[in-house]
Amino acid sequence: xxxxxxxxxxxxxxxxxxxxxxxxxxxxxxxxxxxxxxxxxxxxxxxxxxxxxxxxxxxxxxxxxxxxxxxxxxxxxxxxxxxxxxxxxxxxxxxxxxxxxxxxxxxxxxxxxxxxxxxxxxxxxxxxxxxxxxxxxxxxxxxxxxxxxxxxxxxxxxxxxxxxxxxxxxxxxxxxxxxxxxxxxxxxxxxxxxxxxxxxxxxxxxxxxxxxxxxxxxxxxxxxxxxxxxxxxxxxxxxxxxxxxxxxxxx
Numbered sequence: 001x002x003x004x005x006x007x008x009x010x011x012x013x014x015x016x017x018x019x020x021x022x023x024x025x026x027x028x029x030x031x032x033x034x035x036x037x038x039x040x041x042x043x044x045x046x047x048x049x050x051x052x053x054x055x056x057x058x059x060x061x062x063x064x065x066x067x068x069x070x071x072x073x074x075x076x077x078x079x080x081x082x083x084x085x086x087x088x089x090x091x092x093x094x095x096x097x098x099x100x101x102x103x104x105x106x107x108x109x110x111x112x113x114x115x116x117x118x119x120x121x122x123x124x125x126x127x128x129x130x131x132x133x134x135x136x137x138x139x140x141x142x143x144x145x146x147x148x149x150x151x152x153x154x155x156x157x158x159x160x161x162x163x164x165x166x167x168x169x170x171x172x173x174x175x176x177x178x179x180x181x182x183x184x185x186x187x188x189x190x191x192x193x194x195x196x197x198x199x200x201x202x203x204x205x206x207x208x209x210x211x212x213x214x215x216x217x218x219x220x221x222x223x224x225x226x227x228x229x230x231x232x233x234x235x236x237x238x239x240x241x242x243x244x245x246x247x248x249x250x251x
Contacts, residue, residue: 030230032079032091037115039078042093043068044112052104055128057151060098085121088143092118099148100126106156109137125172128153134178134242139164150199157182158203163191174201175224186210199223201247213237226250 046065052060064083070076078093079086085095093116107113107129114137122141125148132154138147139161147166155177162171163183171192180188185205189195189210196217201223208231209224220242229251237243 005024032086032088032089034078034086034089034251038093041112041115042078042081042084042096043070048107048111049103049105051102052128053102055104056100056102056126058126061102061126063102064098064101076149084170089117091108094118094143095121097123098127099123099183103127104130106130106136108132109135109139111135114138114140117141117143119144123148124152125150126152128203131155133157134159134162134173136161138162141165142167144168145155146170148172149176154178158188160187163188165226166191167194168192169194169218171195172197172199173203174199176202177204178202179206181206184210186212189213192216194218196242197221200227201225202227202235204228209233209237211236214240217241219243221245223247224251 041200046068051063051066053150067082068078078084079091083097083101084093085097087090087094096119103124104127114135119141120143122144123146129152132153133156135151136159139159142165144165147165147168147170150172151174153176158173158178158180160183180200180203185207189198193216195216196218197220199221202225205224205227207229209229211234213219213222214234214236217240219240221244227248227250229248233248
């Protein structure tokens with residue numbers, strides 16, 4: 001009878017352990033709840049644009065923000081919205097991917113997007129920002145590791161504040177009517193030493209290639225196509241230990 005009792009206790013403990021593991025896994029896979037103020041900021045950002053099917057040339061484009069809706073008078077859980085990534089532990093919005101989303105309109109430093117101070121990744125490529133300038137306030141998103149504004153119909157000078165994004169590992173500003181004069185190429189890259197991918201194709205640089213790029217030891221991919229570059233290309237860039245892809249055509 002004693003052994004039967006211990007067997008019963010053992011089986012009961014096993015059941016409890018199984019339920020604990022099941023509940024733990026269920027909790028870890030559950031979607032985090034985002035912060036109300038961040039939901040509100042995303043909705044404000046959505047309403048600052050029109051949805052225009054001519055704004056995105058990608059055949060797979062679709063309006064991701066159409067899934068962003070209020071629920072019962074509240075902003076709703078933005079972590080479940082299309083194109084929105086949240087930190088699993090904190091619920092903060094860290095990675096909006098609104099590439100090719102038919103967004104049409106202007107973007108400036110007053111945009112509610114810049115209320116999302118925990119952003120680590122931002123992809124707004126393939127939209128139509130109506131010849132806006134890159135807002136200097138973009139440089140305040142100090143946690144950004146990835147920024148993609150390619151083919152988004154922005155123009156004018158790249159703001160110097162972009163060089164403050166020292167954690168960037170991916171930067172793509174290609175396919176826009178941008179220029180890099182003041183700051184120049186050297187000013188832009190001198191603090192971006194963590195970059196692995198840099199694409200400035202079709203940005204009007206109109207200078208020589210700075211030797212400061214030789215300090216970008218993490219760089220794997222460098223696109224400087226059609227940048228109106230001239231002069232001698234620094235051979236030290238070929239000594240970058242991780243460089244695998246280099247495009248310099250049409251300079």
